[in-house]
Amino acid sequence: MNSKPMSESTEMYLKAIAELDDRNSVAVARLAERLSVTNVSANEMVRRLGEQGLVLHKPYKGVTLTKKGRGVASNVLRRQRLWERFLHDHLKIEWAQVYDYACSLEHATAPEVTEALAVFLGHPEICPRGNPIPAEDGSFEPLDGILLSEVEVGTAVRVLAVNATATDVLKYLQERNILPGRELEIVEAAPMQGPLTLRVEKKEVALGLSLAKFVIVEPI
Amino acid sequence: MNSKPMSESTEMYLKAIAELDDRNSVAVARLAERLSVTNVSANEMVRRLGEQGLVLHKPYKGVTLTKKGRGVASNVLRRQRLWERFLHDHLKIEWAQVYDYACSLEHATAPEVTEALAVFLGHPEICPRGNPIPAEDGSFEPLDGILLSEVEVGTAVRVLAVNATATDVLKYLQERNILPGRELEIVEAAPMQGPLTLRVEKKEVALGLSLAKFVIVEPI
DNA sequence: TGTGATAATAAGGTTAGCCATAACATTTTT
DNA sequence: AAAAATGTTATGGCTAACCTTATTATCACA
Structure with missing residues (x-):
C-alpha cells in the first residue's frame, strides 16, 4: 500500500481534476479557476503532482489522473460525499452549504473513520x-445523464445531480428549486x-447557460 | 467579533496549554513535549501567540492563556470533545483512538457545524x-477530583476522567480497565x-506513577 | 501564414511552521 | 557561591504553497 498521507492541497487538486474530468483531460487553467489560484501556481502544483506520479501533464493538452491519482481522488470524493450525507441528513445543515463544510472535514478523516461513517450512514450511494x-x-x-444546457426546448427532464461546488451557486439553484429529484x-x-x-414546480425561472452546465438531467 | 480563523497550529498550542494548565501556567518545555516539537520551535510559537494577544509568556515562569486565548481554547476543546462523543457513541470507534481522530476533525469544523453537532448529540456534558x-x-x-497518584493507600475511588491524549497511553489504560466510571x-x-x-474489577494491576497522574478520581 | 489568444516557464519573493547549533540567562542543587 | 540543569534567544536553513512580473512556446483561426 502506498498510502502516505497526502497534503490537503494535493487532495484538493486531485479532487478538482476528478470533478471536472469528463474522462478526458482537464485544462490547467480550469483547475486554477476552480481552486482560486493563479495559473502559475496551478502549473507548479501540477508539476509536483506529476513528479509523484499522480497526474500526467501534456503541455497545452491538459492534465489527466494516473491510476494512482484516480485512486486517491476517488477516496477523497468518498469522504467528501459521506460527510455531505451526514451533514445534510443528520445535522440538518442547509443543502447549499453542505459541500463546503464537508470539504473541510474530508481532509481530516482517517480511513477507519471513513468506513465507520459509511456504516453509520448505511452505505449510501x-x-x-x-x-x-x-x-x-x-x-x-x-x-x-446529460447537461441541462444541452436539452432541447420542450423536453421534460428530471434532475439527477448538481455539479456545482461554490456555495453561492448552490444557493442560487436551491432558491429556484433546481435540486436532485x-x-x-x-x-x-x-x-x-x-x-x-x-x-420548475409550476413556476417559470430563467437560468443562464453557464449555470445550466452544472445541472445533470435525464429525460422523462 | 474577533473570530479570524486560527491556524491549526495555533489551535493545537492553545488547546495544549488549556489541557496542561492547572489554572496556573505551563512551562514552555512541557508544551514542546506534548506537541512533539523542539523547545526552540515552541518558544518561537509562544512568541507569535504572545504578539497576537493569545498568551502571556513570562520567561522562566511559563505561559498563561489570556482571556482571548482561553476563549479560543475552550472553543477548540468543545469541538474536540463533541467529536469524541460522536466517534465513540455513533461510529463505535474504539475508546483509545477517539481522541486522536477527533483532534484532526476539530480544526476543520465551522461554528455552525459544531452547534449542529451539539444538537444532534443532545448537548452532552x-x-x-x-x-x-x-x-x-x-x-x-x-x-x-484528585490525581490518582496522590490518593492514600487503602482508599476506594471512582475514576472521573482520564487526561491522557496519546493513543498508546490510552490503550494501555483501556486494557487495564482504568476508564471513567x-x-x-x-x-x-x-x-x-x-x-x-x-x-480494578477484581483484578490487581500495577500502574506507574507517571501514568497515574493522568487519572482523575474521587473518593467513594 | 501570420497574429492574437492561451498556456507554460523562468526568476524572485512571501509566509507559517518547523529544524539544528550555539550562546546566553536564570534557577536549582550541591 | 559555584556548578549543573533548564530555559531562552540568536542565527541560519528548510519546505510547501502560494504570489507577481516577464518571457517564451504553442494553438487556432482568419
Missing part, C-alpha cells in the same frame, strides 16, 4: 448533490447563448 | 474521557516513586 459515492475500492458507476421542463432557450427558461 | 465539554460561550465547570482501590504504593498496585 449518492450524495445530497446527486453524485455517486465511490466504494471503498474507488469504484462507482458514473451518472448517465425535481422535474422540470425547458420552456425556451434564448438565442446567442442566452438563458434558458424553465418550468 | 462530558466527553468519553470524562472531561467536561465547554458550553458555546466557553464556560464549563472544572472537575473536582470504574471503581478501584489503591492496594499498595511502592516506595521511591514506584508504581501503584490497584484493584
Whole structure:
C-alpha cells in the first residue's frame, strides 16, 4: 500500500481534476479557476503532482489522473460525499452549504473513520448533490445523464445531480428549486447563448447557460 | 467579533496549554513535549501567540492563556470533545483512538457545524474521557477530583476522567480497565516513586506513577 | 501564414511552521 | 557561591504553497 498521507492541497487538486474530468483531460487553467489560484501556481502544483506520479501533464493538452491519482481522488470524493450525507441528513445543515463544510472535514478523516461513517450512514450511494459515492475500492458507476444546457426546448427532464461546488451557486439553484429529484421542463432557450427558461414546480425561472452546465438531467 | 480563523497550529498550542494548565501556567518545555516539537520551535510559537494577544509568556515562569486565548481554547476543546462523543457513541470507534481522530476533525469544523453537532448529540456534558465539554460561550465547570497518584493507600475511588491524549497511553489504560466510571482501590504504593498496585474489577494491576497522574478520581 | 489568444516557464519573493547549533540567562542543587 | 540543569534567544536553513512580473512556446483561426 502506498498510502502516505497526502497534503490537503494535493487532495484538493486531485479532487478538482476528478470533478471536472469528463474522462478526458482537464485544462490547467480550469483547475486554477476552480481552486482560486493563479495559473502559475496551478502549473507548479501540477508539476509536483506529476513528479509523484499522480497526474500526467501534456503541455497545452491538459492534465489527466494516473491510476494512482484516480485512486486517491476517488477516496477523497468518498469522504467528501459521506460527510455531505451526514451533514445534510443528520445535522440538518442547509443543502447549499453542505459541500463546503464537508470539504473541510474530508481532509481530516482517517480511513477507519471513513468506513465507520459509511456504516453509520448505511452505505449510501449518492450524495445530497446527486453524485455517486465511490466504494471503498474507488469504484462507482458514473451518472448517465446529460447537461441541462444541452436539452432541447420542450423536453421534460428530471434532475439527477448538481455539479456545482461554490456555495453561492448552490444557493442560487436551491432558491429556484433546481435540486436532485425535481422535474422540470425547458420552456425556451434564448438565442446567442442566452438563458434558458424553465418550468420548475409550476413556476417559470430563467437560468443562464453557464449555470445550466452544472445541472445533470435525464429525460422523462 | 474577533473570530479570524486560527491556524491549526495555533489551535493545537492553545488547546495544549488549556489541557496542561492547572489554572496556573505551563512551562514552555512541557508544551514542546506534548506537541512533539523542539523547545526552540515552541518558544518561537509562544512568541507569535504572545504578539497576537493569545498568551502571556513570562520567561522562566511559563505561559498563561489570556482571556482571548482561553476563549479560543475552550472553543477548540468543545469541538474536540463533541467529536469524541460522536466517534465513540455513533461510529463505535474504539475508546483509545477517539481522541486522536477527533483532534484532526476539530480544526476543520465551522461554528455552525459544531452547534449542529451539539444538537444532534443532545448537548452532552462530558466527553468519553470524562472531561467536561465547554458550553458555546466557553464556560464549563472544572472537575473536582484528585490525581490518582496522590490518593492514600487503602482508599476506594471512582475514576472521573482520564487526561491522557496519546493513543498508546490510552490503550494501555483501556486494557487495564482504568476508564471513567470504574471503581478501584489503591492496594499498595511502592516506595521511591514506584508504581501503584490497584484493584480494578477484581483484578490487581500495577500502574506507574507517571501514568497515574493522568487519572482523575474521587473518593467513594 | 501570420497574429492574437492561451498556456507554460523562468526568476524572485512571501509566509507559517518547523529544524539544528550555539550562546546566553536564570534557577536549582550541591 | 559555584556548578549543573533548564530555559531562552540568536542565527541560519528548510519546505510547501502560494504570489507577481516577464518571457517564451504553442494553438487556432482568419
